Amino acid sequence: MQRVERLELTTNFPIGPVYSYVVFGEKLTLIDAGLKNKQGWDELNKGLHLLGLGLTDIEQIVITHHHNDHTGMVDWILEKNPSVSIYAHKDTEMILKDESYLAWSSEFFERLFLEFGLTKELAIKWAYRKGHRDYFQLATVDEVLQDGDSVPGLPGWKVIETLGHSQDHISLYCGDTQQFICGDNIIKGVHGGIFLDAPKQGEERAKPLLQYLNNLEICRKLPAKVTYSGHGPIIDNLNGAIDGHINNIENRANRVINTLKKLDNSATGLEIIQDMYRGRYEKAVITFVFEIVSVLDMLQERNIVFAEKLNGVYQYRLINGD
Ligand SMILES: [Zn+2]
Ligand SMILES: [Zn+2]
Incomplete structure (x- = not known):
């Protein structure tokens, strides 16, 4: 086995702590860099210290x-150790700091939220929040990693592009040792979530749940003995965790179908989340918007649901709903 050590770092998210991993390869490698907060920073330093290491x-x-x-403390690490090389998916840097992409992203989400049925005020508020990034100022990606690439400094490890959770998600697999580092792609017992990212300007947006189901089938074929996730426990039964995610997705799709039936087979996205998550969705509207937009993509792909735009807002119906 390649030596891999896990560092638990505090977040203020309902999902709990995030995990970074130290891989003792040819080059000492840190996978992910936690949320930017003082407690997490102390934990990162202490965790490294317990391994006999420091940031340098x-x-x-x-x-x-x-x-x-996953990227929060990259800037702080670079301040202490400017010689660190940063590797990421080819679109990570654009998503984090390309000003013209971020401006377009806000525009894209404002329109998407309006089409979902949100009020203009809420659409603007959440579109701005989605576009606002403040945790990757200093850092730049030194080299991009693409599907199938070897990972520099980690002989035996290969990159697998695992889109769905985000549009720049990669996982790392070592065939020799059957170790898998999968970020937020697969998290045992917890629904990691599907998030939308704006496409590049002029392109169609991705259908992240369809990408996700596709990538789960690729991951299912890996004979991984141990899987290290960004959250939750270390996984020794990867296929069990994948089945758990697929069950969740199918359950959610069935709930959307039942909700459409209940709402006389015609509803906006907002009406669907209001019915499904009454009293819960207001604080984190976009999480639920992304969740349901992606399920509706899947149901449209399966020819179960169709969408029609009325006055700029999508109205969803079951194809065989009468
Ligand atoms: Zn994530
Ligand atoms: Zn995460």
């Missing part, structure tokens, strides 16, 4: 995806 021993950081609980 880290030679490279591989980022699984752009979310702030």
